[in-house]
Amino acid sequence: MSAYSAPDIRAGRLGAAEIAANFNDVKPPLDHKRALVESNRCFYCYDAPCIEACPTSIDIPSFIRSIAVGDAIGAAETILEANIMGGMCARVCPVEILCEDSCVRNHSEDKPVQIGALQRYATDALVAAGKQPFVRAPLSGKKVAVVGGGPAGLSAAHRLSRLGHDVTVYEAKPKLGGLNEYGIAAYKTVHDFAQTEVSFILALGGIHVETGKALGRDVSLEDLRRNYDAVFLAMGLGGVNALGAEGEDLQGVEDAVAYIAKLRQAKDKTSLPVGRKVVVIGGGNTAIDIAIQSKRLGAEDVTLVYRRGPTNMSATHHEQEFAQVNGVKIKHWARPVKLYGHQGAVREIEFEYTQLDAQGRLMGTGEKFTLLCDTVFKAIGQTFVKDPVNGKAKDILDLTNSKIAVNEDFATSIKGVFAGGDCVESGTDLTVQSVADGRDAAIAIDAYLRGEG
CATH class of the missing domain: 1.10.1060.10 (Alpha-helical ferredoxin)
Known part of the structure; x- marks a missing residue:
């Protein structure tokens, strides 16, 4: 193991002008x-x-x-x-x-x-x-609760309101928008566009918002079922997968999603601390986003490590290439084994090279290498937290692959309760898919409320 160096995590690596340029619109609009x-x-x-x-x-x-x-x-x-x-x-x-x-x-x-x-x-x-092209249909007298103010929830709420139903959106965080507000790289959506879009959606009317209200903590599924004619669950994925490697509880080992949320909400990005040597573990869009943003905050050396090959990464080839253009090193076919620390803070991480066996299963080769680091970001996927739904619930929702099971109309195993977005098994982890889920679920809910489903 290499000699430890002093930690170097601090804010203000770059000046305000450079930070502003680094987090400017990555795709300037067409004139x-x-x-x-x-x-x-x-x-x-x-x-x-x-x-x-x-x-x-x-x-x-x-x-x-x-x-x-x-x-x-x-x-x-x-x-x-x-x-x-x-x-x-x-x-x-x-x-x-x-x-x-x-x-x-x-x-x-x-x-x-x-x-x-x-x-x-x-x-x-x-x-x-300032155009608002949509109007509400005649009021139905029906009320629908939407749990989650991300893309699926907002899409459903807007369509349901257009169809004449009154909607209440319950969102655990202070703002609506979900990953659009808290989870997407800051250089992709500048000038607070996520909230501009939220305001446009709410301007239709008929959508009441309750922020800071989490399912299982502030509201229960039983209460929602009792007080509303239908419920749409769109709370996304609240858990984070663990590395399963010794030492991941060391200081400096962070959840990439949480850090991106902090970055997105920071009014002054020069105040954000960033390490000099950053290691990102994962192969999806979150891994790419945190790696690039670390570099743009002033990290000197950023390495993204993924356990399989480039074609297996859920991040597209375009995103992988963009990361490399931004100075991120990508290393494939390696998995974390152990994290080493000094005085409670991570300093080095050991990886084992991987390969596929004859049956196509991932296996370690026994050959290892280490990377010096002062920050490690975990970006290995999120998980559905079922406790708020099924933990103390009177009626238990069926799950499939640890997500809420739904039929072709997004109906769950409980009558009048529908679900969509990342909390169901849709096959793709994309904003556009969640929007489609919310829209289509709203149409199915409308049919259910009118006795046609």
């Missing part, structure tokens, strides 16, 4: 001229594969055609009809593996239409104009 040029590259396919690739099934050729003829507001209305959080999704969706990957222009001699950038152009135009 009017570039939007017109890009929109005219679209073939406006009749049977467009880009629509099939979008989890919310936005009519992409239609909204792009609207931009091409100068109707950005109309384009935004088309987008928001399918995806009420189209502005955020335009900023954070992995379009390189969704709509743009399926674009018919996406081949070696050409490049796909910039669908994400055009979507942002349109939705930004609507927000800037």
Whole structure:
């Protein structure tokens, strides 16, 4: 084991001007001229594969055609009809593996239409104009409780309100937005856009908000079932997976999601302490985001370590490449074995190289290496915390793969209780998928409330 060095975790590694530049918009928006040029590259396919690739099934050729003829507001209305959080999704969706990957222009001699950038152009135009394109249907007299104010919950709340139902959203945190507010890299969503989008959604009316109210602590499922005609659970994933390595309780070993939340809420990012030598363990978007943001806060050496190969990472190739361009070193085929500390703080982490056995299962090779560090970020996935739902509940929800089990209409095993987003087994861990879940669940809840489900 290498000699220990003194810890070097401190704030103010970079000045305010450099921090501001590092956390500026990573994808500057299209101006009017570039939007017109890009929109005219679209073939406006009749049977467009880009629509099939979008989890919310936005009519992409239609909204792009609207931009091409100068109707950005109309384009935004088309987008928001399918995806009420189209502005955020335009900023954070992995379009390189969704709509743009399926674009018919996406081949070696050409490049796909910039669908994400055009979507942002349109939705930004609507927000800037202060337009509210939606109205509520005649009131049904029904009340729905939504637990969780993230993408799935807000999407469901908006659609339910449009359908004439009164909605109350219960959110454990001080602000609505979920991962859009607390979990996405700050350089992807600047100028407090998450709250701008929340305000737009709530402006429809009919949505009452109770922040600081957690299921199991402040409200119970039994109470919600008694006081509302239906309940939609969209509380996401509240737990964090453990490394399972000796020494992970040392000072300097942090949860990446919690640190990103702290960073997103910091009014002065120069006040955030960051290590000089940072190790990130994980292979998803959270791992990429914390690695890049550590570097942009002034970390000297950032290494991301993943137990399998690059094609197995849930972070896209584009995200992996972006991390490397930002000075992050990515090391594959290694898993943490033990963390070493000095005076209670982490100083070094030992890894074992991994490989696949004949049956394709991950195994250690016995060969090891170490990395010096003063900060280790755990980004190995989140887990569903069932105790608030089933811990002291009178009625027990069925679970599948440790998440809430639902049918094709997002109905749980308890009558009148529906669920969607990350807390159910949807197959993809994406904002756009959660928005789709919330929208589709709301339609199913509406049918249930009207006696049609």
